[in-house]
Amino acid sequence: MTLAAASDIVGASNKRRRPVGLLLVALPVLLVGWMVIYPIVAAVITTIWRPDANGRYGISFGTYQFFFSDGYSLANLSLTLWTTVLCAIFLVIICLPIALYLRFAKGRLAAYVQGLAIFPLFVPSIILSYAFIRVLGPNGMVDILLNAVHLPKIRSPYLTPWGPLIGLVWDNIPLTVLILIAGLGSVSDASIEAARDVGARSWQVLVHIILPRIGNSILVAVSFSVLGIFSAFTLPYVLGPAAPEMMGPFMQRTFRDLYDPPNAITQAVIAFLFCIVFGLFYVRSVVKNQRGR
Amino acid sequence: MAVLDIKGISKHFGAGVLAVDNLELTVGDGELVCLLGPSGSGKSTLLRMVGGFETPSGGSITIDGEEVIHLPPERRPTGMVFQSHALWTHMNVYKNIAFGLKLRRRPADEIKRRVDAVMELVGLAGYGERQTHQLSGGQQQRVALARSLVLEPKILLLDEPFASLDQHLRERLREEVRDIQQRLGITTLFVTHGQDEALSMADRIVVLRDGKVEQVAAPDVLYREPATPFVAGFIGTMNLIEGTVSNGTFSRAGFSSPLPVGDGPVTFAVRPEALVIAPAAGAGAAKIHRVTDYGTHAIVDLELPDGLRLKSMVPEARHWTTGQAVDLAPRAFSAYRDNALIYRSNAAR
Amino acid sequence: MAETFAPPRRIDWVGISFAVVLTLVIIFPLIVVGTWAFTNVWRYPAIIPQEFGLRFWSQTLARPDVWSAITTSISLACVVTLLSAIICLPAAFAFARLEFPGRSLLFFSFLAGQAFPKFGLLVAIAGIFLGLNLIGTFWGVVLIQLVGTLLFMIWIPVAAFQGVDRRMEEAARDVGASPLRVFWSITLPQAGPTIAAAVLLTFVNTFYETEGAWLIGAPGIRTMPVLMISFINNQPVIQYGAVLSVILWIPSFFALLFARRVISGGSFARGFGA
Numbered sequence: 041m042t043l044a045a046a047s048d049i050v051g052a053s054n055k056r057r058r059p060v061g062l063l064l065v066a067l068p069v070l071l072v073g074w075m076v077i078y079p080i081v082a083a084v085i086t087t088i089w090r091p092d093a094n095g096r097y098g099i100s101f102g103t104y105q106f107f108f109s110d111g112y113s114l115a116n117l118s119l120t121l122w123t124t125v126l127c128a129i130f131l132v133i134i135c136l137p138i139a140l141y142l143r144f145a146k147g148r149l150a151a152y153v154q155g156l157a158i159f160p161l162f163v164p165s166i167i168l169s170y171a172f173i174r175v176l177g178p179n180g181m182v183d184i185l186l187n188a189v190h191l192p193k194i195r196s197p198y199l200t201p202w203g204p205l206i207g208l209v210w211d212n213i214p215l216t217v218l219i220l221i222a223g224l225g226s227v228s229d230a231s232i233e234a235a236r237d238v239g240a241r242s243w244q245v246l247v248h249i250i251l252p253r254i255g256n257s258i259l260v261a262v263s264f265s266v267l268g269i270f271s272a273f274t275l276p277y278v279l280g281p282a283a284p285e286m287m288g289p290f291m292q293r294t295f296r297d298l299y300d301p302p303n304a305i306t307q308a309v310i311a312f313l314f315c316i317v318f319g320l321f322y323v324r325s326v327v328k329n330q331r332g333r
Numbered sequence: 334m335a336v337l338d339i340k341g342i343s344k345h346f347g348a349g350v351l352a353v354d355n356l357e358l359t360v361g362d363g364e365l366v367c368l369l370g371p372s373g374s375g376k377s378t379l380l381r382m383v384g385g386f387e388t389p390s391g392g393s394i395t396i397d398g399e400e401v402i403h404l405p406p407e408r409r410p411t412g413m414v415f416q417s418h419a420l421w422t423h424m425n426v427y428k429n430i431a432f433g434l435k436l437r438r439r440p441a442d443e444i445k446r447r448v449d450a451v452m453e454l455v456g457l458a459g460y461g462e463r464q465t466h467q468l469s470g471g472q473q474q475r476v477a478l479a480r481s482l483v484l485e486p487k488i489l490l491l492d493e494p495f496a497s498l499d500q501h502l503r504e505r506l507r508e509e510v511r512d513i514q515q516r517l518g519i520t521t522l523f524v525t526h527g528q529d530e531a532l533s534m535a536d537r538i539v540v541l542r543d544g545k546v547e548q549v550a551a552p553d554v555l556y557r558e559p560a561t562p563f564v565a566g567f568i569g570t571m572n573l574i575e576g577t578v579s580n581g582t583f584s585r586a587g588f589s590s591p592l593p594v595g596d597g598p599v600t601f602a603v604r605p606e607a608l609v610i611a612p613a614a615g616a617g618a619a620k621i622h623r624v625t626d627y628g629t630h631a632i633v634d635l636e637l638p639d640g641l642r643l644k645s646m647v648p649e650a651r652h653w654t655t656g657q658a659v660d661l662a663p664r665a666f667s668a669y670r671d672n673a674l675i676y677r678s679n680a681a682r
Numbered sequence: 683m684a685e686t687f688a689p690p691r692r693i694d695w696v697g698i699s700f701a702v703v704l705t706l707v708i709i710f711p712l713i714v715v716g717t718w719a720f721t722n723v724w725r726y727p728a729i730i731p732q733e734f735g736l737r738f739w740s741q742t743l744a745r746p747d748v749w750s751a752i753t754t755s756i757s758l759a760c761v762v763t764l765l766s767a768i769i770c771l772p773a774a775f776a777f778a779r780l781e782f783p784g785r786s787l788l789f790f791s792f793l794a795g796q797a798f799p800k801f802g803l804l805v806a807i808a809g810i811f812l813g814l815n816l817i818g819t820f821w822g823v824v825l826i827q828l829v830g831t832l833l834f835m836i837w838i839p840v841a842a843f844q845g846v847d848r849r850m851e852e853a854a855r856d857v858g859a860s861p862l863r864v865f866w867s868i869t870l871p872q873a874g875p876t877i878a879a880a881v882l883l884t885f886v887n888t889f890y891e892t893e894g895a896w897l898i899g900a901p902g903i904r905t906m907p908v909l910m911i912s913f914i915n916n917q918p919v920i921q922y923g924a925v926l927s928v929i930l931w932i933p934s935f936f937a938l939l940f941a942r943r944v945i946s947g948g949s950f951a952r953g954f955g956a
Contacts, residue, residue, distance in 0.1 A: 061782030065773040068832050069788050075807060075829040076794045083806035138704075141696055149697040156704040162938045163712065164890040166907045167927045170914055171711035174718060174924075179726045181714045187727040210707070230419030233386050234477075236406040237413045238433030238484055248432065252423040271799030273893045274907075278914055288801045292897055295805055305809045308802035319797035327790050 080312070087306045103306035115284035117310070123205050123276075123286060124269045128262045130209045131216045135261070138213075139220035140250075143227075154217075161214040165207070169278040172207055173198055203279035204286060208272055212265045219264065223257025224250070260325045263318040271311050287311050335397050335410070335487035335520045336362050337383065342392030344378050344544075352378040354544040355392070360488075363518040365511070367531040370541035371567070376524045377492060379541070383522060384413045384490050396487055412481030413490040417497065418473045420465040426452075426476050427461035433484045451483040454513060471502045478510065482517070489514070489521040495530065507534055528568055532556070540564050558677065562669045565602045572608060572643045574601040583668070586639040587618040590663050594676050603666040605632065605646040610659040617658030619643065626650035635659065718924035738921035748926065751909040758820070758905060759889040759933075762827045766884055770835035771877070777836065778843035789840075792833045804897050811898060818902040826894040831884045838883075842876035843869065879941045886937040890930075906930050 090100040107113045135157075142154050160168070175181045177198040186193060197203045227250055235249045273288035280286060285293070287307060295304035312319075337360040344353040353375040360366045368376035381387040383394055385406035394402050401409050421429055427448060434444045452458050455475040465473060474494055481489060494510070495503040511534050514521050525531050531538045532552045540547040540555070540563075548560040559565035566573055576585030578599050583592035585601070592599065610619075610633060619635040622642065631650035635643045645661075647653065668676040717731065718724065722738070724731035742748055776782070777789050795803065807826060808817065816822030846869050854864045892907040900908065910930060913923040 059782070061776040061780035061785070064776035064780070065782075065785075065788055067769040068773045068836060069791060071769070071829060072791055072794055072832060075825065076803065079803065079806040079810050080798065082810060086809065138700060141700055145694065145697055147694075149694055149701060153697060153700045153704060156701070156708050159708050162934045164892075164907065164930065164934060166890070166892055166910045166914075167712075167715070167931055170910065170923050170927050171715045173914065174714050174920070175711045181711075184727050184729055188729050228417065228419060230415040230417050231421055233384075233406065234413065234415055234419040234480070235421070235432070236386075237384060237411070238480060239407045239436045240432075241407055244436060249421055267796070267799055271801035273801045273896070274911070278911060287799075288893075291801060291805045295808060295897065296900065301809050301812055304805050308805040311799045311802035315799050315802075316797075319799075323790075323793045323797045326793055326796070330790075 083305045083309050083312075087302065087309055090302070103302055104310070106303070107306055107310060112284065113290075113307070116287060116290045119201060119284045120270060120287045121314075123201060123208070124266055126205055127208050127212070127269045128266055130205075131212055131265055132258060132262065134209065135213060135216040135220055136258070139217050139224055140246075142217070142221055143224040157217045158214045160210055165211050165274050166278070168207055168211060169275060172203070172210075172279060176203075176206070198279060199281050201281060203281075204272065204276040207275040207279050208265075208269050211275065212268065216261045216265060219261040220254065220257055223254040223260075227253045256325065260322060263322040263325075266318045267315055267322060270315050271308075336360065337488050337520055337522065338393075338395045338398075339379075339383070340393045340395075342379070342382060342394065343390045344375070344382060344387060345390045352544050353382070353389075356544070356546060358539060358546070358549070360520055360522055362520055363515075364536045365514055365521040365523060365534060367535035367538045368522065368524045368541055369528060369531040369538050369567075370526065372526060373543075374541040375544035376526075376541050378544075380413075380490050380492055380522060380524045383488065384411050385409045386413075410487040411490055412484055412486030412488070413492065414474075414477045414481050414494045416493040418477045420473055420476055420480075422465050424465070425461065426457065426463045426465065426468070429465065429476055430479045430483050433480065437484075447483055448479075451479045454482065455479045456509070470498050471506060474498065474506060478513075482513070482519075487520065489519050491521065491523045493524055493526065495525075503530075510534070532568075540567060558674075559602070559667070560674055561672050562600045562602065563672075565667070565669070570605055570644060572603050572605065574603070574641065574643070575599075576601055578668075586637040586641065587616070588637055588643075588661055589618075590666070592668055592676060594668060594670070597670065599675070600669040601663075601666060602669065603663040605644040607663060607665040608643065608645040609662045609664050610635070610645045610647065610653075611662065613658040613660045615658070618661045619659055621653055621655055621657045621659060623655060624650050624653045635661070715924050715927050718920055719928045721921060721924075724920075738919075738925050742922050742925040742929075745922075747904070747909060751904050751906045752929075754904060755889055755906040758823060758827065758895075758903075759885050761824055762831060762888045763881060763885045765824070765828055766831040766835045767881055770832060771839055774836050774839035775843055778840045789836075792836055795829065795833065801893055801897075804894055808897050817898055818900065820899075820903055823895050823899040823903050823905075826898050827888050827891050830891060830894065831888060834887070835880055835884050838880035839873065839877045842873035842880075845876070846872040882937055882941050886933045886941075889933045 087103050088099055088101065089097055090102060091097050092100065138153065138157050142150055142157070145153075163171075173180065176194070176196055178193075178196050180196070180198075183193045183196075197206055232245055232249060235245050240248060271288050271291070272286065273292060276286035277289040277292070280289065287310075291304050291307045291311075294300050294307060337358075339356060339358040342353060342356050343351070346352055356375075356379065358366070358379075368379060370376045378387055382389050385401070385404060389402065392402075393400060396410055401411075406413075421432070424432065430448045430451060431444050434447060439447075448461075449458075452461065455478050457472065457475050457479060460468070460472065465476065468476065477494070491510070495506055498506065507530060523531075523534065532555075535552060537549060537551055538555050539549050542563050548555060548564045550558070550560075555564065555568055559568060559571075562573055565571045574585050574588065576583055576588070576599060577597065578584075578592050578594055579596045581591060581593050583590050583599060583601050590601070592601070619637050622634040622636045625632045625634070631647050631653070633645045633647055633653055635645060637643065643661075653659075663678075666678050667674060719738070720734055720736065721731040722735035723733040777785065804826065807829075811817050811822050811826075816825065850872065851864050851868050854868045855861070859867065890907055892905075892911070895903060895905045895908050896911070899905065906926070907930070910923065910926055913926060917923060
């Protein structure tokens with residue numbers, strides 16, 4: 041009754057009213073074509089096929105040359121890469137132990153931990169931003185508590201690169217945990233017991249039996265978060281520093297505040313290029329997964 | 334090689350659920366003992382406690398006199414073959430079998446020699462590079478067996494190893510496993526819910542019910558001399574007739590038989606092959622409900638006047654017709670009272 | 683040698699530490715926000731607010747920008763969810779039960795949006811909208827949010843329709859029900875709860891959609907999350923933001939109540955490619 045069962049889409053066969061089927065799916069498919077495929081193709085073309093000084097159109101990499109020669113753009117790009125890489129690392133370090141615990145633990149405590157791990161899914165990132173400021177911001181709850189026990193205030197991560205980083209990790213915990221748990225589901229109890237039976241200790245079971253089996257799930261979880269984090273907007277915009285800024289706020293500012301769509305779209309295409317590997321891998325995994333069952 | 338001694342072992346699941354109840358069992362050196370019982374009888378739990386996968390609530394398990402109950406599975410000298418095979422699908426056949434030796438840091442040439450030898454033993458020679466998903470169910474089972482045997486465990490544990498295989502393959506593997514077990518002389522504990530499997534493989538069978546031992550005996554003894562009505566009904570086919578004895582005669586509806594025990598309620602047990610039928614002159618003790626011809630023999634389903642169904646085995650179907658009235662003569666039988674055997678007729682001894 | 687063995691009652695320290703840490707990290711910040719919303723006076727460095735009260739609720743709800751954001755958000759989410767249901771549910775049924783050329787390819791085409799960083803895609807779409815004069819309009823925001831709902835609104839109902847056992851439908855045909863009757867009396871009630879969850883999730887996701895609304899809608903269209911951003915950036919009175927957060931969380935609360943079952947099931951995550 042869920043996404044996974046959508047799988048045998050390929051297998052099910054029923055030769056009824058061919059045109060009706062196409063007609064029914066036409067609208068959403070056209071919408072995807074018009075609002076996803078076309079903009080992406082158009083974005084690539086309009087940033088390459090540009091008018092020169094005389095107004096004649098031709099192939100030009102001007103906006104790309106500008107991006108890669110502009111110190112500020114490059115600083116934004118490297119801040120984005122730094123945040124994305126660290127987020128991915130933190131997510132794996134934090135979520136893998138939680139997922140492992142949830143895979144093997146039973147009972148009320150485990151249910152509580154699982155509920156907590158999934159809870160951020162039900163907290164919109166804008167509320168999260170606000171809560172972040174109230175807790176970790178200047179004179180926030182942490183400062184209040186530290187002050188109460190006569191300790192110095194923290195150096196608030198608010199408006200530093202660590203602000204969006206913490207927020208993004210928080211925001212991405214639920215889906216990472218869910219993807220990892222689903223991956224761990226394919227490791228049967230018996231195959232772990234069999235390994236212990238032939239003499240493997242807990243860490244050897246983890247290294248030799250569990251990790252090889254969920255490597256793919258880890259990559260999927262990482263790809264999914266990378267795609268979200270690389271062009272995240274809300275959290276970096278609200279919690280991050282004004283300069284340098286991450287690609288999301290940067291694109292938004294270029295587009296809306298500087299009224300410079302060509303450069304904004306160039307930045308978008310550059311974001312596409314940096315994520316293309318993760319995007320393709322992610323889509324391939326989902327397709328494989330859906331077909332496989 | 335090794336003796337397995339289980340003393341006073343119990344296992345509670347949660348409050349009140351007693352999976353294994355104060356159980357005693359000794360498996361002798363080189364012996365193959367089958368744990369037989371319906372699902373929920375605690376047979377798998379017992380096996381998993383020996384393997385170290387369940388923690389007993391109390392009791393002791395020793396192997397060659399050495400207490401193992403505190404040891405985690407990886408440090409017990411036991412090798413387990415799982416029902417679902419539990420092969421590691423990211424490793425090929427060779428790596429599956431070699432994994433345990435690698436963990437023990439054996440030299441590479443020794444690993445190769447031992448893995449090759451065991452693959453030869455289970456009939457997998459030349460399959461080392463195969464991926465596990467390329468194997469048939471029977472071959473997967475052989476890998477699982479080889480994976481345990483290569484470590485030369487003192488005790489081999491088999492948890493319904495043939496449950497996922499078809500009937501034909503099951504019979505073949507049964508013989509092979511028995512051959513290998515006898516050749517290696519390895520002490521083996523085997524869990525099954527199929528009596529055929531237990532009867533054909535075991536030196537001794539332990540019949541379990543609700544976590545308690547009903548009877549421990551060699552297969553032929555178990556069949557001929559079941560100690561309780563449960564064993565009588567569980568092993569082979571048995572007509573169990575609840576009735577009463579008065580003045581040395583057992584009776585139930587139209588059926589009666591001399592039974593030299595004290596008055597009171599009794600469970601009368603007679604095998605179909607020992608229940609002789611003869612055409613009745615009048616109403617008879619029972620009516621024939623159905624006749625099923627199996628070629629080599631036929632089974633006659635009988636119905637007592639109060640509706641109780643019995644079975645009788647006859648050499649040929651053609652003398653018997655549905656609705657016919659017959660008289661019954663039990664040739665060999667036993668009787669139980671309060672879950673214990675109180676009488677066995679001479680012929681049944 | 684045969685000593686009696688009684689295992690010690692093991693305490694799940696790992697679980698306890700996870701529970702404590704996650705409670706501190708996940709629940710504590712939200713409690714702080716909740717406390718602020720019901721606080722009249724809370725001056726640094728008091729640990730407990732000096733005065734609790736509902737004063738800022740009436741003040742927040744009296745602001746015209748809050749009311750207009752609430753109506754904008756609700757009407758946007760309703761329109762998008764309704765449109766999405768109208769175009770997606772028949773398509774989902776077709777994908778689940780009808781045979782037509784290119785079905786598999788078209789089914790997976792909805793993943794296209796997932797292969798790209800989302801905000802980059804929004805900028806690319808905004809580039810197109812610029813030429814169509816859709817920037818800053820209600821329908822521009824509707825369109826961009828509608829695209830975001832397609833994957834969920836097709837894939838989850840497809841799974842729901844396929845989850846209905848064909849034999850159940852065949853049995854209904856067998857006792858004399860017409861195909862339409864079978865759909866109405868058997869297929870829909872069976873698939874209904876999952877589809878309802880999908881609709882609810884779509885509504886909630888649209889309600890919280892910030893980036894498209896901000897990029898395409900500003901300045902004309904101000905949804906609640908967009909208003910919240912400006913509160914965070916420009917509003918010195920802390921309680922306004924806190925009260926708005928609590929109001930903003932209400933749809934999520936309903937999603938939490940009704941859609942959790944769908945999400946906690948492992949198959950939800952598998953839909954993300956796990």
